[in-house]
Amino acid sequence: MPITETITDTFRTNELDPMNHRKDHDGRFYSISQSVKKQLFTGGGLPKEYKELSETLNGLSIMVRKPAIELITYLNKTNFDAPVTRYVLYGKTGSGKSISLAHILHYGSNAGMVLVHVPWVPNWVRFPKGCTPSVIHPNMYDHPIESVEWLRHFSTQNGLLMQKLELKTTETYTWSKREMTAAGSPLSELIDLGMNRAKYATDCVAALLGELKKAAVSKRCRVLVVIDGFNAFFSPRSKVQREDKSIVLPTEFVLTDAFLSLTRNDWTNGAIVVSVDASALPLELRESPLPRYQLGKQGFEHLDPFIPIEVPNYSEKEFHSQIDYYIERNWLQQPKARTDRGRAELSFTSGNHPLSLMKLVAPY
Amino acid sequence: MAVLRELVVFPSKCLRGVRSYFLSAPLFQNGFLKLNESVSKDGHALDLEQSDTKKISKAMKSYMERAKIHDNFIKQQLHEYNIGKRHLANMMGKDPEFFTQADVDEAIRYLFPSGLFDPRARPMMKHPDEIYPKRKAAEFDVNGRPYHSLFYTSKPNYYTLMHDLAVKFKQLDRHEDKIISRGIQDQKPTELFLFGSEWIPKQKVENVLLETLTDAQYENLIKTFERFSQHPYSALEKDFIMQFRRQLAAQVEIQQVPELMRDESGRPYMTYNTRRKTSNAAVKVIGQGTGVISINGNDIHFFQREQDKKQIIFPLQFSDMLGKVDVVATVDGCGTSAQSGAIRLGISMCLRSFVNAETIERMRLAGLLSFDPRTRERKKPGQAGAREKFTWKKR
Numbered sequence: 001m002p003i004t005e006t007i008t009d010t011f012r013t014n015e016l017d018p019m020n021h022r023k024d025h026d027g028r029f030y031s032i033s034q035s036v037k038k039q040l041f042t043g044g045g046l047p048k049e050y051k052e053l054s055e056t057l058n059g060l061s062i063m064v065r066k067p068a069i070e071l072i073t074y075l076n077k078t079n080f081d082a083p084v085t086r087y088v089l090y091g092k093t094g095s096g097k098s099i100s101l102a103h104i105l106h107y108g109s110n111a112g113m114v115l116v117h118v119p120w121v122p123n124w125v126r127f128p129k130g131c132t133p134s135v136i137h138p139n140m141y142d143h144p145i146e147s148v149e150w151l152r153h154f155s156t157q158n159g160l161l162m163q164k165l166e167l168k169t170t171e172t173y174t175w176s177k178r179e180m181t182a183a184g185s186p187l188s189e190l191i192d193l194g195m196n197r198a199k200y201a202t203d204c205v206a207a208l209l210g211e212l213k214k215a216a217v218s219k220r221c222r223v224l225v226v227i228d229g230f231n232a233f234f235s236p237r238s239k240v241q242r243e244d245k246s247i248v249l250p251t252e253f254v255l256t257d258a259f260l261s262l263t264r265n266d267w268t269n270g271a272i273v274v275s276v277d278a279s280a281l282p283l284e285l286r287e288s289p290l291p292r293y294q295l296g297k298q299g300f301e302h303l304d305p306f307i308p309i310e311v312p313n314y315s316e317k318e319f320h321s322q323i324d325y326y327i328e329r330n331w332l333q334q335p336k337a338r339t340d341r342g343r344a345e346l347s348f349t350s351g352n353h354p355l356s357l358m359k360l361v362a363p364y
Numbered sequence: 365m366a367v368l369r370e371l372v373v374f375p376s377k378c379l380r381g382v383r384s385y386f387l388s389a390p391l392f393q394n395g396f397l398k399l400n401e402s403v404s405k406d407g408h409a410l411d412l413e414q415s416d417t418k419k420i421s422k423a424m425k426s427y428m429e430r431a432k433i434h435d436n437f438i439k440q441q442l443h444e445y446n447i448g449k450r451h452l453a454n455m456m457g458k459d460p461e462f463f464t465q466a467d468v469d470e471a472i473r474y475l476f477p478s479g480l481f482d483p484r485a486r487p488m489m490k491h492p493d494e495i496y497p498k499r500k501a502a503e504f505d506v507n508g509r510p511y512h513s514l515f516y517t518s519k520p521n522y523y524t525l526m527h528d529l530a531v532k533f534k535q536l537d538r539h540e541d542k543i544i545s546r547g548i549q550d551q552k553p554t555e556l557f558l559f560g561s562e563w564i565p566k567q568k569v570e571n572v573l574l575e576t577l578t579d580a581q582y583e584n585l586i587k588t589f590e591r592f593s594q595h596p597y598s599a600l601e602k603d604f605i606m607q608f609r610r611q612l613a614a615q616v617e618i619q620q621v622p623e624l625m626r627d628e629s630g631r632p633y634m635t636y637n638t639r640r641k642t643s644n645a646a647v648k649v650i651g652q653g654t655g656v657i658s659i660n661g662n663d664i665h666f667f668q669r670e671q672d673k674k675q676i677i678f679p680l681q682f683s684d685m686l687g688k689v690d691v692v693a694t695v696d697g698c699g700t701s702a703q704s705g706a707i708r709l710g711i712s713m714c715l716r717s718f719v720n721a722e723t724i725e726r727m728r729l730a731g732l733l734s735f736d737p738r739t740r741e742r743k744k745p746g747q748a749g750a751r752e753k754f755t756w757k758k759r
Contacts, residue, residue, distance in 0.1 A: 344686040348655060349673050351664040 043153025044119025094355025647710025653690030
């Protein structure tokens with residue numbers, strides 16, 4: 001929907017800058033422009049069905065909900081001289097964690113923070129495109145293809161910002177006898193190297209994350225780390241196998257190491273927002289959506305202390321707002337669905353659960 | 365062995381005699397034909413020794429003997445029954461004088477517990493009248509002369525009934541004429557008293573008349589009764605007609621809707637336990653609610669299939685209570701279909717206390733208040749399943 005259109009519906013808001021989203025915007029939709037969407041979410045970040053629906057409904061509109069508002073309030077008030085605070089979004093599968101993270105990503109982008117965004121960690125754990133044993137780190141595994149993709153995603157998200165910041169490496173990275181990145185060279189060079197040389201891409205990612213950490217501490221930039229499906233890093237299973245068919249645990253990935261070091265609270269001038277989801281783990285570990293259960297002992301010890309933020313089902317106001325949106329977009333076409341009785345039925349049958357409602361209302 | 369129940373037979377001449385159809389005494393009493401009040405006249409019919417010196421045929425003799433044997437047999441059974449009742453009362457520690465048939469049934473159930481499925485196969489002790497089929501007593505005297513004038517129709521009771529109906533019909537007409545001639549204009553013919561009952565089936569009519577009827581004869585009888593009961597003054601013969609009608613069950617059982625209970629916070633609630641197949645559900649519906657649902661601690665997504673969710677929502681939607689009440693249910697056993705069916709019935713039964721009588725009736729018609737008695741049918745030996753047979757090979 002074009003931004004210039006006057007908005008009179010109660011389920012929409014004019015406020016398009018997430019930095020200004022407050023409590024009274026709760027339950028209202030704000031639209032994200034195509035350019036922003038392209039910049040932030042080309043490499044992932046919006047759930048597939050949600051993205052397709054937004055394309056069908058002619059524009060990405062995200063509902064402003066309490067978890068995101070809470071996070072924005074905290075981020076606005078954060079003392080960035082203190083060690084980084086870690087926020088963990090938790091809730092049932094399909095309750096809106098990824099969308100809240102997308103909202104925060106937009107906030108971070110508007111706030112001029114460097115975005116370190118992992119769209120969905122289980123993609124690296126469950127569907128790796130070819131893990132190779134690492135050369136530099138013994139007994140660990142690289143993700144060459146995924147690292148290249150991630151670097152591309154990073155540069156798309158932070159392209160303009162990186163140009164403005166002109167960050168430099170602080171140490172020398174030797175890749176091979178002939179290749180090295182000297183200290184003091186621009187970070188963009190590091191990123192380009194990683195994008196071109198898949199062999200060294202994983203280590204480039206690790207190096208980049210290290211550099212960003214140092215840059216944040218020295219106040220050259222502010223970093224926002226957003227990771228969806230964080231608990232997959234501590235999953236007891238992965239699809240990567242050694243030659244003897246034994247399973248490689250995610251903690252033996254170089255990428256895991258890199259991101260875990262970034263999510264430690266031993267640096268300042270940043271924020272870490274992470275989500276844990278039951279669907280990131282194997283079937284037998286999906287009993288409870290709560291952070292302690294989902295992270296496991298290792299993950300909990302790594303992230304502790306953190307601020308847990310629950311992403312609940314729709315409140316009544318949010319539910320009606322969602323239905324209003326669907327009606328306005330002509331997605332709910334049955335005249336009966338538009339009545340009060342219809343709304344009550346939809347509310348009951350979906351249990352006010354966002355994903356269930358989306359599936360219930362879909363024609364396929 | 366031929367079993368006869370002794371009946372008293374009305375002498376033929378009294379049939380056409382003085383008999384007022386407007387008396388309260390019905391024609392048929394206690395479900396069997398009782399055309400004669402005087403018993404003493406019969407004594408001679410069975411007393412072979414004091415009969416005439418005329419020769420009695422062998423057939424006659426054996427007929428009389430059979431009747432006597434049966435008569436004695438029934439007397440003996442009755443005696444044993446009464447003695448048995450007193451024994452049972454003693455055994456159970458109750459007063460023999462006031463030991464009713466219900467007490468007898470309970471005692472038998474206690475002393476002879478049976479796991480048999482069919483109630484009719486279980487041990488029972490009942491009055492000989494209920495066990496031994498009734499049969500007509502002597503239909504002709506020692507000389508072979510029938511007592512009933514219509515005996516040679518071979519269905520005297522049936523044809524008597526048909527004739528009676530015709531006669532009564534004429535009498536009702538005469539009554540109507542009298543009313544009209546007297547100019548009693550405002551006397552309204554009485555309304556139909558037939559609501560809530562239906563004509564008894566052929567088998568029952570045969571039991572009453574103690575004669576077998578063909579289907580055509582039964583239909584004829586019913587048609588005649590219909591015509592008779594359509595007479596404006598047929599209500600005068602109400603008792604006579606009602607002997608041949610039986611109440612319909614729905615009118616008799618009117619279930620009492622339980623009153624709402626209150627919990628600590630003052631909210632009204634109702635509970636009900638149901639089952640479907642082998643799953644049991646305990647459902648509690650709490651008023652002044654917002655539509656919160658909890659099944660075994662989970663929300664509606666305890667049931668993953670849409671059809672199960674629809675089963676749950678149906679009673680609430682139908683009675684317009686969606687979003688007005690909360691539901692708390694625990695369920696176990698069987699599968700999702702049975703569980704959701706059990707919860708649906710539980711919710712419907714609880715909602716009766718929240719809604720008005722009209723909605724309860726609508727719910728009943730919609731089938732929401734009916735218990736589903738279907739259970740898994742047993743697999744039979746010699747078959748692959750309950751109904752499925754093994755492959756049939758021609759050779």
